[in-house]
Amino acid sequence: MVGWIIFGSILLLLGILLSLSITFRVQYDDDLTITVGVGKFRYTLVPVSQKEETDVKKDSKKVKKGIQKEQKKVNPKAKKKVEKGDVKEMVFLALDMLKSVLLPMRKLLSRVRITALSVDITVGGEDAAETAVLYGKISALVYGGLATLRNLMTVKVERVAINCNFLQDHIDQKVFFKIKVRVLFAVWAVLRMACRLLVHTFRRAKKNAADKKEESQNGPENVPAKRESTGDNRRK
Numbered sequence: 001m002v003g004w005i006i007f008g009s010i011l012l013l014l015g016i017l018l019s020l021s022i023t024f025r026v027q028y029d030d031d032l033t034i035t036v037g038v039g040k041f042r043y044t045l046v047p048v049s050q051k052e053e054t055d056v057k058k059d060s061k062k063v064k065k066g067i068q069k070e071q072k073k074v075n076p077k078a079k080k081k082v083e084k085g086d087v088k089e090m091v092f093l094a095l096d097m098l099k100s101v102l103l104p105m106r107k108l109l110s111r112v113r114i115t116a117l118s119v120d121i122t123v124g125g126e127d128a129a130e131t132a133v134l135y136g137k138i139s140a141l142v143y144g145g146l147a148t149l150r151n152l153m154t155v156k157v158e159r160v161a162i163n164c165n166f167l168q169d170h171i172d173q174k175v176f177f178k179i180k181v182r183v184l185f186a187v188w189a190v191l192r193m194a195c196r197l198l199v200h201t202f203r204r205a206k207k208n209a210a211d212k213k214e215e216s217q218n219g220p221e222n223v224p225a226k227r228e229s230t231g232d233n234r235r236k
Helices: 002-019 049-074 084-111 128-152 184-219 222-235
Strands: 021-029 033-040 040-046 113-123 154-164 172-182
Touching: 002 154, 002 184, 021 049, 021 184, 128 154, 128 172, 172 184
Parallel strands: 113 154
Antiparallel strands: 021 033, 021 172, 033 040, 113 172
């Protein structure tokens, strides 16, 4: 009985965690501020504090020195040469990753919600003509981007105001919005990406093994000969 209570409590806790929403708060008013939070927990991503910035710089320097030491130990005068096979494998790996990400990312975007979107822009330029041109470009960019976002995800707009001020020579802008997605959908998307990547990688490895087996059976010298003979037959 106690075991079932513990098991049910774990499932309940897991369900509560998965039902929570990850919230990104983005605010731009002369400075960019980005915070991420789950429930009551919040963490500031941007701007980075001075202590964190110095720690990152120190860690990067240590990693760089460690890599340089390892390279000197292996061969101090050797230069790494990129072979054609390595480049080919890197290209195939990038394609597999792209194929693995596209569909789950599209599904995830449909679950993303942008709320409390507020945009206030005051356009100014050196003269009236420049101000009018800038106003048209910014309006097209903002409203066109908003229409694109609405096709990809749910967007709730609180305020969009784009105004002209012919007495100022600069652009003032204030932007604020929240990006929300449930933990369940984010975890599910990551798992789908990982599974699809494993499937594509397995298929690629299987295909490469079959090609190598065929090449070893026929011999590398017989392959171009076959191609030349088929070309001669076509000409005849």
